[in-house]
Amino acid sequence: MLDLKEIIANEIQKVTNVETIYDYIEVPANKEMGDFSLPCFKLAKELKKAPQIIATEIKDKLNIPDNIVLETKVVNGYLNFYLNPMLIAKTVLEEFEDKKEKYGSSDIGKGQTVVIDYSSPNIAKPFHIGHLRSTVIGNSLHNIYKFLGYNVVGINHLGDYGTQFGKLIEGYKRWGSEYDIEHNPIDELTKIYIRINNLCKEDESVLEACRNNFKKLEDGDEYCTKLWQKFRDLSLKEFQKVYDLLDVHFDSSNGEAFYSDKMPEIVQILEKTGKLVESEGARVINLDEYNIPPCIIEKTNGSTTYATRDLAAIMYRARTYNYDKALYVTSYEQNLHFKQVFETAKLLGIDKKYTDGLEHIPFGMVQLKTGKMSTREGNIIKLEELLNEAITRASKIIEEKNSNLENKEEVAKKVGIGAVIFNDLYNSRIKDEIFDWDIMLNFNGETGPYLQYMYVRTNSVLEKANKVPNIQNVKIELLKDNASIYLIKEMYNFENIVKQSAEKNEPYIISRYLINIAKAFSSFYNDNKIICDDVDIQNARVYLTYCTNVILKTGASLLGIQMPNKM
Ligand code: ARG
Secondary structure, eight states, X not given: OOOHHHHHHHHHHHHHOOTTHHHHOXXXXXXXXXXXXXXXXXXXXXXXXXXXHHHHHHHHHOOOOTTTEEEEEEETTEEEEEEOHHHHHHHHHHHHHHHGGGTTOOOTTTTOXXXXXXXXXXXXXXXXXXXXXXXXXXXXXXXXXXXXXXXXXXXXXXBOOSTHHHHHHHHHHHHGGGSOTTTSHHXXXXXXXXXXXXXXXXXXXXXXXXXXXXXXXXXXXXXHHHHHHHHHHHHHHHHHHHHHHHTOOOSBOOOGGGGGGGHHHHHHHHHHHTOEEEETTEEEEOOGGGTSOOEEEEOTTSOBOHHHHHHHHHHHHHHHHOOSEEEEEEEGGGHHHHHHHHHHHTTSOOOHHHHHTEEEEEEOOEEEOTTSSOOBTTTBOOHHHXXXXXXXXXXXXXHHHOTXXXXXXXXXXXXXXXXXXXXXXXXXXXXXXXXXXXXXXXTTSSSHHHHHHXXXXXXXXXXXXXXXXXXXXXXXXXXXXXXXXXXXXXXXXXXXXXXXXHHXXXXXXXXXXXXXXXXXXXXXXHHSOSXXXXXXXXXXXXXXXXXXXXXXXXXXXXXXXXXXXXX
């Protein structure tokens, strides 16, 4: 897309001979300050003059035709540019015509690979609301990077390894027939786990048997492996229900167990560095120089740790995917874990590219507005129930608002799930999230359903218009009212917004943007009659509606939200 900032930067460069102008130019948050702004205090040092004087001098020297810039203003050391809105409109519509559904995409990621580790629930344990956040954020990042041309590998790093499996095997051996793990695996396995744990506390020999089971599992014992596989398959089948509801897919579900035979190499490499030291019976990498506790590689009993498996995974992913970036989406509770692992990874002797590419993408906690949700034991919410509740609630609202709607069930699913996803992605991820049904399902709030509702409105306009005009029949100069111009300017930003959200790994930048687009469309719709007697005006406005329609749908799909055609 034509880079309007570059046009301005080139002009300024001609009169200042400063080469870094492009990087200095900002987009003012307040639209009244223009479309672009040059903060001249950044030039004060180089040009040895006061910012205000620099701004005035540049303004006087510039000679930009008014089909590009309508006005420049000096304000407190800033030089503000007001572009000719028709130039922006032309840029947006031509780009749109060229790219259609791909509008906003780019190929900045071409030739680069991003590995994203997300969701990653633990086998035989509940898929909790924190995993939901990881799933939703990771899935969105997956979509965003893809849209930017990256090769993306989505990995579900399942927690399918650890001493708890020794316990589960022992419990199942003793009381398996009492529990219906086929139909309700997570609940039933949790019960077995609690029961065997209690027994372990009473009887040291049971604990010993559990440890022994885990050892056998590691050594590939047939019976233990078979049970482990069964627990894993049943749990995955249950998790799959959530993934199906969310329409989330992974390229790999290699969990922790996958790395069991890859850990000895890691231990060997670390031994060779001479930095693997004994500490209270365990073997650790000391990280004092970073002011963090040591990374434990082998526990007192000789077994490996969560961290060792992550180190083996880094090695494997470097070799297998040759990644440029490797992202880990988990709650901020794992900040320390990833700091330890990432520092220790520098000792693995892999190319610096791989350790530089490691990045933890932490997110905040989910706070439940209690009393409104079906909870079981403590505060653990069953995710499948929660998502189904979202659908039921959405379906009630649809029933009230539009009971004649076709495909009500499908729409309710999109609205309910969309509401949950949007709520998850509406704020900077590090902020704690409030889970409140009334807020997320409010059709007039800044919500998923609101976006869907505005999208549906664009659909009905397009339906009334019968067809989207050919760009040759769109007279751009007819889109000169404030609401149209405002909407077009927002559209111009899409590509940048997507890039920013990838740079910061923050889907919320897209969520907020889509709300802005929806609101801008709402003003445009209220201010202008779209379907009207004047063919030219109608064509221009229908085309703008069409652009809005595509941007809303594309943007929502980047978040992982599906749009209903009607609602
Ligand atoms: N299974 C872990 C948990 O539930 C998350 C795993 C995150 N990924 C990783 N490579 N450590 O907390």
